[in-house]
Amino acid sequence: MLVYVLKRVGSSLLLLALISILIFMALRLLPGDPTTFSLAQGDGVSPEALEKMRRDLGLDQPLLVQYWNWISGVVVGDFGFSYFSNFPVSLLIAQRLPATVTLAGAALALAIAIAVPVAVVPLWLRSVWLERITNVFVALGLATPVFVIGILLVLFFANFLNLFTGSGYAAFTDNPAAALGFLVLPAFTLSLAIAPQLVRYLQGSIRSVAAATFVRTARGKGIGWGRTVSNHIVPNALLPALTSLGITVGSLLGGSVVVEAVFAWPGLGQLVVDAVAKRDYAVIQAIVLLAAAAFVVVTLIVDLLYGVLDPRLRVSTNRARAPRFGDTTITKESSV
Amino acid sequence: MTTLKVSSRRSLLRAVYDQPSVIVALGTILFIALISAFSPLLFPNADKIDAPNRLLPPSPEHWFGTDELGRELVARMAHAGQLTLVIALGAMALSIILGVLWGMLAGSHGWIEEVLMRTADAIMAVPIILFALVFVAAFGSSPEVLIVILGILKAPLVARVTRASTMVELASDYVRGLAVVGLNKRRILFAEILPNVFPVIVAVATLNIASAIMIEAALSFIGLGVQPPLASWGTLLKIGYGLIHQAWWYALIPAIAITIVIAAFNEVGKWLERFLDRRVA
Amino acid sequence: MDKPVLEVRDLRIGLRADSTVELVHGVNLDIVPGERVGLVGESGSGKSLLSLSIMGLQPTAIEVRSGSIRVADHEVVGKNEKYLDKLRGLTMAMIYQDPMSSLNPVRSVGNQIVEAIRAHDVVSRVAARRAAVDLLGSVGVRDPHRTVDNYPHEFSGGMRQRVMIAMAISCEPQLLLADEPTTALDVTTQAKIIELLDDLVDQRGMSVIFVTHDIALAASFCSRIDVMREGEIVETQPTAKLLAAPRHPYTRALLAAICTFDTDPNFPLLSPVMAAGVKGGDNA
Numbered sequence: 073m074l075v076y077v078l079k080r081v082g083s084s085l086l087l088l089a090l091i092s093i094l095i096f097m098a099l100r101l102l103p104g105d106p107t108t109f110s111l112a113q114g115d116g117v118s119p120e121a122l123e124k125m126r127r128d129l130g131l132d133q134p135l136l137v138q139y140w141n142w143i144s145g146v147v148v149g150d151f152g153f154s155y156f157s158n159f160p161v162s163l164l165i166a167q168r169l170p171a172t173v174t175l176a177g178a179a180l181a182l183a184i185a186i187a188v189p190v191a192v193v194p195l196w197l198r199s200v201w202l203e204r205i206t207n208v209f210v211a212l213g214l215a216t217p218v219f220v221i222g223i224l225l226v227l228f229f230a231n232f233l234n235l236f237t238g239s240g241y242a243a244f245t246d247n248p249a250a251a252l253g254f255l256v257l258p259a260f261t262l263s264l265a266i267a268p269q270l271v272r273y274l275q276g277s278i279r280s281v282a283a284a285t286f287v288r289t290a291r292g293k294g295i296g297w298g299r300t301v302s303n304h305i306v307p308n309a310l311l312p313a314l315t316s317l318g319i320t321v322g323s324l325l326g327g328s329v330v331v332e333a334v335f336a337w338p339g340l341g342q343l344v345v346d347a348v349a350k351r352d353y354a355v356i357q358a359i360v361l362l363a364a365a366a367f368v369v370v371t372l373i374v375d376l377l378y379g380v381l382d383p384r385l386r387v388s389t390n391r392a393r394a395p396r397f398g399d400t401t402i403t404k405e406s407s408v
Numbered sequence: 409m410t411t412l413k414v415s416s417r418r419s420l421l422r423a424v425y426d427q428p429s430v431i432v433a434l435g436t437i438l439f440i441a442l443i444s445a446f447s448p449l450l451f452p453n454a455d456k457i458d459a460p461n462r463l464l465p466p467s468p469e470h471w472f473g474t475d476e477l478g479r480e481l482v483a484r485m486a487h488a489g490q491l492t493l494v495i496a497l498g499a500m501a502l503s504i505i506l507g508v509l510w511g512m513l514a515g516s517h518g519w520i521e522e523v524l525m526r527t528a529d530a531i532m533a534v535p536i537i538l539f540a541l542v543f544v545a546a547f548g549s550s551p552e553v554l555i556v557i558l559g560i561l562k563a564p565l566v567a568r569v570t571r572a573s574t575m576v577e578l579a580s581d582y583v584r585g586l587a588v589v590g591l592n593k594r595r596i597l598f599a600e601i602l603p604n605v606f607p608v609i610v611a612v613a614t615l616n617i618a619s620a621i622m623i624e625a626a627l628s629f630i631g632l633g634v635q636p637p638l639a640s641w642g643t644l645l646k647i648g649y650g651l652i653h654q655a656w657w658y659a660l661i662p663a664i665a666i667t668i669v670i671a672a673f674n675e676v677g678k679w680l681e682r683f684l685d686r687r688v689a
Numbered sequence: 690m691d692k693p694v695l696e697v698r699d700l701r702i703g704l705r706a707d708s709t710v711e712l713v714h715g716v717n718l719d720i721v722p723g724e725r726v727g728l729v730g731e732s733g734s735g736k737s738l739l740s741l742s743i744m745g746l747q748p749t750a751i752e753v754r755s756g757s758i759r760v761a762d763h764e765v766v767g768k769n770e771k772y773l774d775k776l777r778g779l780t781m782a783m784i785y786q787d788p789m790s791s792l793n794p795v796r797s798v799g800n801q802i803v804e805a806i807r808a809h810d811v812v813s814r815v816a817a818r819r820a821a822v823d824l825l826g827s828v829g830v831r832d833p834h835r836t837v838d839n840y841p842h843e844f845s846g847g848m849r850q851r852v853m854i855a856m857a858i859s860c861e862p863q864l865l866l867a868d869e870p871t872t873a874l875d876v877t878t879q880a881k882i883i884e885l886l887d888d889l890v891d892q893r894g895m896s897v898i899f900v901t902h903d904i905a906l907a908a909s910f911c912s913r914i915d916v917m918r919e920g921e922i923v924e925t926q927p928t929a930k931l932l933a934a935p936r937h938p939y940t941r942a943l944l945a946a947i948c949t950f951d952t953d954p955n956f957p958l959l960s961p962v963m964a965a966g967v968k969g970g971d972n973a
Contacts, residue, residue: 090530095539099546211678215671217622219629220663223649227656285790288746293856294777295808297770303804307795326535333630334649344538345630348545356545366533 078375086370092146092357096139099353142357151358156350161358165345171241172339175258175331182263183320187270195278196301206271213268218327222261222334229257239336258335259333265327266320273316277309284308313319315378318371325363413619433675438645440669444489446506447475451483463655470660475644476651485661488639492666495554495640496620502559503620504613507566514567515574525571528564535625536561536619544632554627558620573605607684620668623667634638694864694896695720695743700766702738702747702755702920709947713920715756722863725890725897726909727928729943730917736900740866741916743898745773761863779809781864782857787873789847792841798825798852799837824855829885837901847878851885858889865890868900877949883910904943908932916940934940 133141146150190210194203216264229235240254281287282305290304291297332341340359347355443450458478466473472481514524531539543557578601579584584599627633628642629649638644639660648659695718702713713735720726721789727734734817741747741757745765758765761780785791802821805889806812812820820836825833828851830844848868856866867886871879890897901907906915906930915925916939924937932969935941 086856087526087533090526091533093529094530095534095542098539098542102546121706165673166636194602211673211674212667214676215570215618216667217625217670219645221665223645223652223659225662227660234608235761283434284789285785286793289783289785289791289856290793290804291748291774292744292777292783293768294774294807295804296774299804299808303796304793308793322535323532326537329535329537329541331629332625344541345632348541351545353545356542359540360534360538363538367533367535 076379080372080375080379084368088365088368089143092109092143093118095360095364096142097135099357100138119404146358146361152354154347154355155352164355164364165340165358168338168340168343170184171337172328172332172341174255175262175337175339178255178259179262179266179328180320180324182259183266183270186263186267187274190267191271191278192306193275195282195305198297210268210271210275213264214272215328216265217333218261218265219330221264222258222331223337225257225261225264226334232339238330241336241338258331258337261334262324262327262331265331266323269323270313270316270320273313274309277313278305281305281309283288283309311378314374317374318367322363322367325351338397346361427604427679429675430679433606433679436668436672437511437514440489441686443486443492444493445446447483447486447490449481449487451485455479455481461555463658465652465655466657473655475658478649481644481658481661483631484639484644485641485665486558488641488644488662489665491551491634491638492621492640492642495551495634497557498555499558499562499620499624500613502555502617503562503566504609504614506559506563508570508602508605510563510567511570511572512605515571516578520600521571525568528567531561531564537623540623540627541632544627549633549635551626551638554624554633558623561623562616566609566612566616569608570605573608577601577604600626607680611680611684614673614680618673618677619672620669621666626645637670692760693719693721694724694761695898696757696759697739697743698757698759700739700742700758701740701754702735703754705750705752708762709858711920712751712755713742716917716920716922718863718915718922720898722896723894724913725899725911727904727911727914728898728900728917729902729904734917735920736870736917737839740783740898740900743771743866745778745782749917768836774808778805778857778862778864779860781866782860782862783866783868784850784853784857784870786847788853790840790842791853792849794841797840798844801850802837802856802859805856807861810952820859821855824859825852828855828889829851829881830855833944846874846950847882847959850874850878852871852880852888854882854885858893858895861893863896866900867896869902870899871906872901872903881905886910905947916943946961 083256143154150161154160154161154164189207196207219385230365241251244302264381271309287300287304290300295303328337328339329335329341332339333345340362346352347359421576456479461474461478462476464470464474470480470482472485475481475484491575510524510528514521514528538562540557543553543560547557558687583600610625623632624640625642628640629646631646634640634643645659645662645666648655648662652659697718700713700716700718701711703711710813716735716739718726718739723822730736738747742751742753743765745751745768753766756766760776763776763780763928767777792798796804799818799821801813802824803817806817806820807814810817820839822833822837828847830836830851836844839853844852850915853870870886871882874882883906886897889895897911899907899911903914908931911928913925913927914929914931916937917920917923918939922933924935924940926936931940932944935944950971
């Protein structure tokens with residue numbers, strides 16, 4: 073067991089290392105470096121100043137050395153300095169992190185609160201047309217980009233109903249009521265973007281559990297369909313659906329970049345967009361690496377948790393009847 | 409295996425006929441593709457600036473209204489659609505070429521498989537829009553660059569699917585038979601395995617188009633994709649969103665167009681997956 | 690003459706999607722209280738479908754086309770889930786072939802037995818739990834006070850089947866349907882389970898439908914055997930008579946296929962089932 077844990081952790085670390093190399097090298101494949109962009113803004117910049125800046129930022133070193141300097145700092149939490157603002161990157165990130173975490177957390181909670189009933193109720197009521205309607209909405213939801221959802225919500229709530237504003241932010245520590253008001257539309261937008269894929273995973277999981285023989289046994293005891301769903305189907309369906317949590321986190325992070333742009337939400341998404349415009353490599357690589365790390369860590373935790381709970385779930389569901397659903401659809405990458 | 413072409417085509421058409429939603433989706437795609445392709449002919453005066461008539465709502469004279477410079481929005485949309493589709497199709501093509509080679513190589517040569525597939529995993533671990541931003545920071549965001557970026561970023565998915573299929577085919581009897589007879593590996597891969605792997609690839613390709621449209625639109629929307637004076641639906645959406653209080657239709661129209669096209673490609677792609685799944689099973 | 694516990698009349702079962710495919714062609718079957726009927730046939734004969742349909746648990750792809758099934762004088766065909774739930778567990782109960790996949794893996798066995806009890810009886814959780822412990826004891830599960838909180842995967846195959854039996858008899862049903870209950874078990878466990886069923890059924894006066902492909906097994910347990918082939922019952926006779934003088938050629942073929950270790954000097958070991966002899970004469 074311990075060997076398995078160590079192996080999994082080891083391979084995750086390797087994956088992260090590989091990701092960091094890819095990100096670092098991707099930024100530096102072209103000749104030229106940030107100095108040409110930043111100082112090119114001003115006139116009359118002397119070559120000496122450029123050289124000094126280059127040396128200060130360590131850009132005169134060979135690539136591998138630069139990478140090593142960066143990654144050895146990252147491991148201890150030092151992401152270097154922004155190429156522009158002279159602030160440590162970790163400080164910039166720390167400033168913006170709460171806003172993004174609040175947004176992502178609220179969106180995730182809302183998405184689960186939406187997805188579970190949507191997936192379970194049609195099964196519970198055994199209503200075919202309800203399931204068809206659900207499928208139509210899920211398909212539509214998967215096709216609608218997150219920014220379109222945001223725009224539609226803004227149009228409806230902010231423009232027509234005048235209920236919420238399309239942008240703005242307040243920290244919870246300052247003004248909880250106002251903070252909540254500003255959080256509603258962005259969080260709802262992001263949750264509506266994530267919920268459809270959660271519903272799909274749940275539906276697939278529920279479908280294969282519902283075909284299992286122990287569900288038939290439960291029905292055979294005369295406990296009623298409601299109890300069969302709540303005590304037998306749903307508990308067994310939730311755990312496999314949990315394995316999609318890593319992908320969900322990835323979608324959340326990607327989606328929040330766009331949502332923060334739509335609603336002018338001052339989080340890490342806005343920070344990275346600014347950094348790309350200014351070509352502030354230090355900030356970009358730090359944030360993107362963190363995002364990837366979030367995905368890897370969440371996936372690792374879920375896998376290990378599953379390994380712990382696995383002996384209980386080593387059940388052979390009646391494969392002959394369980395339709396092969398959900399397996400191929402998961403090859404499609406989640407929407408932004 | 410490859411001799412099933414005649415009957416498989418018939419069953420394909422039959423399957424399309426049975427699913428009305430797929431027909432609608434294909435029709436939509438065809439319609440938009442044609443309009444975009446022929447946009448220079450259909451809307452020759454797209455760039456005609458008419459400042460006094462700026463931001464007019466949709467009407468019989470101006471089907472989609474006018475933009476901030478008085479240009480016909482319907483014309484702008486048609487031309488922008490062309491760029492949107494070209495980028496998406498280019499990205500899809502690149503992702504297929506790269507991904508198929510990647511996957512077949514990984515599936516057939518044991519020693520390099522680990523490295524190739526780990527790299528694929530690494531790329532897929534990063535939220536795609538963030539990785540796209542990394543490349544945009546390094547290479548800019550002209551349409552050609554966007555095609556390359558999106559193509560590279562979607563290639564790992566194609567590689568995974570291809571590798572899985574390749575490994576299944578390699579293990580099948582007819583391939584083992586060919587190897588025994590002495591056919592060299594490359595010929596087996598390209599002449600025999602590729603045609604059998606092909607149907608699955610088509611499904612993934614269709615879904616990749618949808619994905620590429622979505623990401624390009626997202627990038628353009630946040631200002632880091634297609635740059636003015638060029639316009640894709642994403643850039644039009646960005647402008648529209650900025651003017652959302654004065655001209656709500658300006659944001660709504662590109663939004664709906666993007667959604668419909670993505671939904672159409674998704675529908676076709678999903679149906680292809682299901683159709684192939686049934687055939688394989 | 691007692692009212693039959695089960696009356697099946699002209700039952701036709703087929704595929705929901707294709708009306709030309711019929712799987713069970715007009716079956717008639719009666720069971721009186723205390724009677725044990727073996728339903729014997731090969732795979733595809735329709736025997737499992739028949740027993741599942743009695744409980745209303747047939748797969749969604751299968752439908753009962755016509756005919757009547759009366760359980761303790763209640764018509765079951767065409768009734769909805771809510772109606773059937775009142776009968777299931779209480780009047781008729783079923784045990785299944787594979788006890789591992791037939792038990793909920795994330796709930797303790799005690800929880801599942803209590804659930805069965807409280808579905809039909811208004812008792813407190815404490816009382817139900819006590820009853821569950823007693824039931825586990827009466828089916829031969831060791832140390833029931835502790836194991837009642839164990840999960841299905843913590844039991845061996847034979848013990849899991851005992852748990853299923855406990856669950857099924859918890860509400861004292863009149864009819865017990867056993868769908869190949871020992872097929873997934875090894876031969877010695879098989880014999881013990883049969884022995885257990887024998888005792889329980891006698892004690893509680895239950896009627897049994899025993900579905901199996903093994904005619905020797907049926908012969909050791911059942912008082913009457915109905916032979917099923919391709920959706921029809923081709924022969925029905927009290928066990929002793931069937932073995933002595935089978936009428937249908939198919940029955941004869943089934944009987945001929947039994948390995949008779951006792952006549953072959955190369956195989957001195959007898960299966961316990963064969964050694965136990967044949968039921969019938971004394972249980973009619």
